Amino acid sequence: MILLDHVTKKYPGDVTAVDDLSLEIKEGETFVLVGTSGCGKTTTMKLINRLVDLTSGTIKLDGRDITSMDSYSLRRSLGYVIQNVGLFPHFTVERNVGVVPELIGWDKTKIHTRASELLTMVGLSPEEFAVRYPGELSGGQQQRVGVARALAADPDVILMDEPFGALDPITRETLQSELSPLWNELDKTVVFITHDIFEAVKIGDRIGVMDNGKILQTGRPADVIKQPENETVSSFFAQHRFQLELLTTRIEPLVEAFDESRIKRDKNTPWLHPHDGLIDAMDALKISDDQKVPVYDSKKRYLGIISHETVTREILNLIEQ
């Protein structure tokens, strides 16, 4: 758990980058700080790993004040991914992944095993990629290595500063949908920074909207979008509101009971997860030749169906609001 308590960062010349910010990030959640550039989100993240020093306030990591820890061991205990990847160009992919383990003194065989395991996890075959240099990889592959590197020493917390910001839209979407389930499954606490509201609602368990060094509102993506607490938050979504609502309105409450045996199923039949959004339901219905799509939870248990009728009604509701 990360606790920021009345945190302020002032730069010389009385520039306040972070202004009396309080925030609690829960264990195992993905918390996304979203805001325009210059709103203080990157500074906030760098305060957590002490790349930037606090002016006032306290930050606690699992109850321990971070200023009481050695800053180097603090950083080694937190995963860190940045927008420009920052892989070491003179190290092989494997050595890049093993940087933190090397710093904390793991032996070579352990690092090698761990690197192969992680490369596989992020979708790169170790046989092919371990001995290559970052300059030989595409931007998307480099950031996969960047994520593997952050996971290397198995940190509980990972800080990500616009990790997919420099990628083209298609690669970005692939990485979002492939990598975020990965750190969710590993139960990592993730602090994720982005200026892209779509990325925020897609990835975040909770989001925090930032402006001028302050957090304006925190909450589940759907709640923040449905009930913005003030003008600034609301203007941040402005013209994308409808799209964002389609994305964040979960189908969970719309599931209807239906006899499972009456569902025609083959391997091409689309299905949904209760956490999927309306937009996913629309996609699934489009390819379904039935007027309904079955819903299964993470353990593949059958929950019911989503019907064409319900989705249409819900979309009409959104339009009317």
Add this chain to the structure above:
Amino acid sequence: MEFLIQIYPEILDRTVEHLYLTAVPIGAAALTGIPVGVILTRKIFISGKVLGAASVIQTIPSLAMIGFMIPLFGIGVPAALVALYLYSLLPILRNTFTGINGVDKAVIEAGRGMGMTDHQLLMKVQLPLAVPVIMAGIRTATVIVVGIATLAGIMGAGGLGNLIFQGIAMVNSDLILAGAIPAAMLALALDFLLGKAERLLSPGRKGDKE
């Protein structure tokens, strides 16, 4: 041909002397210039002054520089070595400074963010990545010094300059060439060897997009 056979042993001796006049100042300049260059990247406020001073030294005409050294160190090898050392300092110092400062900021931030100490960052990241630029500085300095070292001949420090100055005094162009051609070949050979060393020292960066 007869001339060449007759002068050959002397050319060889003078080349060895010349090599000595080059290697010692370059070695000393590398041993001092690289650490000082590294320190300058940490203490930016004095870097301008130090690099400025080194540039001023570089602008002193070489004949004058050698003249300045004689009252301080007397006629002979030590004066020549000091003068040549001063000339080789700037390229090495400046290239170390720019090489280290030129390392991609994202790479530095990643290193710091992963918990490298300043020392680890320098040894594992900044210096290895700056090797090509530092080596380029050493190569530049070497070529400059091989050329200027011929002037050591007039202050009794030996080297291939001796042949050239004898040739000038005797109006014998064969003798001048006997000094000048080996000096040029020496410069090319050293540049080539240092280029090889540079590639060996820059650990595998095949296909690096630069």
